[in-house]
Amino acid sequence: MSETVKKTFSIAGMSCASCAASVEKILGDHAGVSNVQVNFPNSSALIEFDKLMVQPDSLKSKLNTVGYDLFIDDDTNTMQQQVEDYKNNELNEVYSNTIYALIFTLPIVVIGMFFMDMPYANWIMLALSVPVVFVFGKRFYISAYGQLKNKSANMDSLVAISTGIAFAFSLFNTLFPEYWLARGLEAHVYFEAAAAIIAFILLGKYLEEKAKSNTSSAIKSLIGLQPKTVSLKRNNAIIENVPVNEVNKGDVIIIKPGERLPVDGIVKEGSSFIDESMISGESIPVEVSAGSQVYAGTINQKGSFNFVVEKKAGETILAQIIKMVQEAQGSKAPVQKIVDKVASIFVPVVIVIAIVTFTTWMILGGEQAFTHALLTSVTVLVIACPCALGLATPTAIMVGIGKGAEHNILIKDAISLELAYKVDAVVLDKTGTITEGKPCLDSISWHVDDDTGALKNILFSIESLSEHPLADAIVSHLKNLQAVLIDIENTESVVGRGITSQHNGMQYFVGNLNYLIESDVLPASALSDDEINKKQSAKTLIYFANEHQLLATISITDKIKPSSKNAINILKNRGIKVYMLTGDNANVAADVASQLGLTAYKAGALPIEKADFIKKLQDQGAVVAMAGDGINDSQALAQADLSIAMGRGSDIAIDVAKLTLITSDLNSIPAALNLSHRTVSTIKQNLFWAFIYNLVGIPLAAGMLYSSYGILLNPMIAAAAMAFSSVSVVLNSLRLKWQPLDLKSI
Numbered sequence: 001m002s003e004t005v006k007k008t009f010s011i012a013g014m015s016c017a018s019c020a021a022s023v024e025k026i027l028g029d030h031a032g033v034s035n036v037q038v039n040f041p042n043s044s045a046l047i048e049f050d051k052l053m054v055q056p057d058s059l060k061s062k063l064n065t066v067g068y069d070l071f072i073d074d075d076t077n078t079m080q081q082q083v084e085d086y087k088n089n090e091l092n093e094v095y096s097n098t099i100y101a102l103i104f105t106l107p108i109v110v111i112g113m114f115f116m117d118m119p120y121a122n123w124i125m126l127a128l129s130v131p132v133v134f135v136f137g138k139r140f141y142i143s144a145y146g147q148l149k150n151k152s153a154n155m156d157s158l159v160a161i162s163t164g165i166a167f168a169f170s171l172f173n174t175l176f177p178e179y180w181l182a183r184g185l186e187a188h189v190y191f192e193a194a195a196a197i198i199a200f201i202l203l204g205k206y207l208e209e210k211a212k213s214n215t216s217s218a219i220k221s222l223i224g225l226q227p228k229t230v231s232l233k234r235n236n237a238i239i240e241n242v243p244v245n246e247v248n249k250g251d252v253i254i255i256k257p258g259e260r261l262p263v264d265g266i267v268k269e270g271s272s273f274i275d276e277s278m279i280s281g282e283s284i285p286v287e288v289s290a291g292s293q294v295y296a297g298t299i300n301q302k303g304s305f306n307f308v309v310e311k312k313a314g315e316t317i318l319a320q321i322i323k324m325v326q327e328a329q330g331s332k333a334p335v336q337k338i339v340d341k342v343a344s345i346f347v348p349v350v351i352v353i354a355i356v357t358f359t360t361w362m363i364l365g366g367e368q369a370f371t372h373a374l375l376t377s378v379t380v381l382v383i384a385c386p387c388a389l390g391l392a393t394p395t396a397i398m399v400g401i402g403k404g405a406e407h408n409i410l411i412k413d414a415i416s417l418e419l420a421y422k423v424d425a426v427v428l429d430k431t432g433t434i435t436e437g438k439p440c441l442d443s444i445s446w447h448v449d450d451d452t453g454a455l456k457n458i459l460f461s462i463e464s465l466s467e468h469p470l471a472d473a474i475v476s477h478l479k480n481l482q483a484v485l486i487d488i489e490n491t492e493s494v495v496g497r498g499i500t501s502q503h504n505g506m507q508y509f510v511g512n513l514n515y516l517i518e519s520d521v522l523p524a525s526a527l528s529d530d531e532i533n534k535k536q537s538a539k540t541l542i543y544f545a546n547e548h549q550l551l552a553t554i555s556i557t558d559k560i561k562p563s564s565k566n567a568i569n570i571l572k573n574r575g576i577k578v579y580m581l582t583g584d585n586a587n588v589a590a591d592v593a594s595q596l597g598l599t600a601y602k603a604g605a606l607p608i609e610k611a612d613f614i615k616k617l618q619d620q621g622a623v624v625a626m627a628g629d630g631i632n633d634s635q636a637l638a639q640a641d642l643s644i645a646m647g648r649g650s651d652i653a654i655d656v657a658k659l660t661l662i663t664s665d666l667n668s669i670p671a672a673l674n675l676s677h678r679t680v681s682t683i684k685q686n687l688f689w690a691f692i693y694n695l696v697g698i699p700l701a702a703g704m705l706y707s708s709y710g711i712l713l714n715p716m717i718a719a720a721a722m723a724f725s726s727v728s729v730v731l732n733s734l735r736l737k738w739q740p741l742d743l744k745s746i
Contacts, residue, residue, distance in 0.1 A: 425623060431583070441477035564596060
């Protein structure tokens with residue numbers, strides 16, 4: 001009997017794609033583990049295992065033996081804090097080591113390149129290189145040792161071997177120069193190569209960590225939506241600051257104005273308006289009263305109420321979203337699997353080439369066999385040092401992020417960017433993405449003359465006392481029309497209907513049609529025509545009347561952003577299919593789609609239905625980009641090949657998305673696709689030249705030209721070539737910064 005579960009864990013200590021491959025192999029070999037997907041950019045592992053056979057502690061211990069760590073705390077908040085603390089400490093440590101390594105390396109390189117004959121040059125370089133190699137670069141040796149114990153290797157292994165041999169060889173020549181002099185050779189030292197390799201790799205590591213630090217955790221943002229403590233009502237007594245994990249089904253929770261709901265439940269007493277936009281996508285807060293369903297993560301507005309817990313913290317809709325996002329982010333894009341395979345064989349191949357080079361020279365090298373064998377094998381390891389590979393992706397991402405920031409575009413994930421140029425379907429959320437995402441007054445149709453503005457002032461004064469979210473739109477509009485507050489009396493709100501007040505002995509009413517009919521202001525016969533018009537309209541209608549007649553009809557809507565139509569037309573002109581998804585009703589969706597010229601849309605879409613919609617498009621062969629701004633979009637964003645969040649939306653949408661537009665201007669969507677295409681093209685160019693450099697450099701370092709031309713590549717030149725390869729990668733990445741970005745086309 002088995003009980004298989006899937007769980008996402010955060011991992012510390014991975015420095016490259018080959019590390020991820022190593023971690024995946026180590027965890028996959030553990031008894032009871034059926035599947036492992038390690039995501040290097042997110043530093044996470046999605047592990048499927050038999051709960052009865054595998055304890056997280058054993059997984060953690062197995063990784064600890066090779067220099068990695070697994071965060072396994074059952075409390076998600078605690079685990080997330082541990083991960084954040086680790087990442088901050090890691091970034092600070094790498095930054096400090098990089099700065100000091102560069103400071104110490106600079107004089108070593110200057111002496112080694114230009115002042116080799118100065119007194120005590122070798123001893124000075126030795127003294128300066130010791131802290132660089134064994135203090136600031138010790139992480140590479142520690143990691144390499146852990147890999148060795150596990151009979152595996154990563155890029156840290158290559159760094160440790162190459163710098164270790166270069167340093168040891170230089171140390172020998174400094175202590176015993178006569179060994180080479182007696183054989184008619186110079187006792188060269190390569191301290192500058194060892195130090196420069198460490199410094200450049202640390203710089204690449206820092207750039208990578210810095211880029212990754214800009215990608216905050218989606219799970220942390222989701223968890224932050226759930227309050228840590230709640231106020232319970234038990235036996236008519238109020239108990240405050242109860243941990244949310246101790247709340248059980250059937251408990252009664254007290255919710256005050258402005259508080260976020262901790263769990264799902266049913267309202268027992270009281271009424272209020274709740275902002276459910278992060279769950280439903282609706283821009284207008286929902287009124288709740290006894291019997292209404294409420295959800296974790298939503299925000300209570302002006303009223304107070306009690307509700308009975310239906311689902312505990314780990315069972316809520318929010319918790320289900322967290323789980324889905326965890327699994328989606330822990331999965332791998334196909335291209336990443338290819339990168340992992342290449343990275344996993346690169347290091348062992350280079351080490352084997354170095355060994356073969358040494359052996360070949362020992363057999364065929366003649367009188368100077370050992371000298372040539374040592375020099376060529378060291379040169380192979382030095383020239384194959386993966387500085388350029390380490391810098392290829394993070395430098396392009398960093399420059400791309402900087403370029404994007406100038407145009408309100410934030411790039412987060414290079415892997416997803418590799419699919420950007422293939423995007424042939426764009427799915428847009430309506431509320432907050434296509435539209436403004438907030439109710440605003442569309443129009444006021446006056447049925448009587450109001451030349452003096454007296455009625456406008458009465459309406460303004462009444463709505464200023466209302467707690468209904470729609471009242472805010474009316475008040476804001478009338479305030480811009482210079483409306484002023486006047487004295488009104490006997491104000492009374494009717495939940496779900498409207499509000500009434502008196503002024504100078506006249507009764508005034510503001511509310512929906514049913515409220516005015518029930519108040520005998522309008523005849524019941526008015527229900528049919530007006531109600532039909534209301535249902536066919538994409539707007540919400542509010543009526544203003546006195547006790548004798550209808551005074552005005554107020555139209556409330558969620559306006560379409562000015563940039564939406566232009567951006568959609570740009571995408572369509574490129575041949576990209578554009579779809580609209582919304583949790584709103586069919587009338588609203590049809591009206592918005594008609595204004596934008598869209599024929600493909602889906603109304604009444606719940607969060608899981610949005611994700612399913614994208615999944616169906618993907619099953620049909622489409623490469624899908626999704627743009628959204630709410631928690632209700634997070635599942636769909638995680639499902640999409642390329643996810644785009646509007647920066648004024650929820651934190652979770654921003655965190656899940658691979659691209660974030662820090663603007664409400666939808667013209668930035670085609671611009672983002674353009675920038676992402678350029679960024680990933682640069683990354684591919686960098687990786688191509690980095691590998692070409694190795695493919696050409698390694699044979700030269702091994703002595704390929706010696707038999708024909710008597711040329712052996714000096715480790716000094718190899719180190720310089722290695723440095724140049726890194727500089728060339730950085731310069732190629734900087735081209736992104738110098739190229740103009742067209743915001744209106746792809």
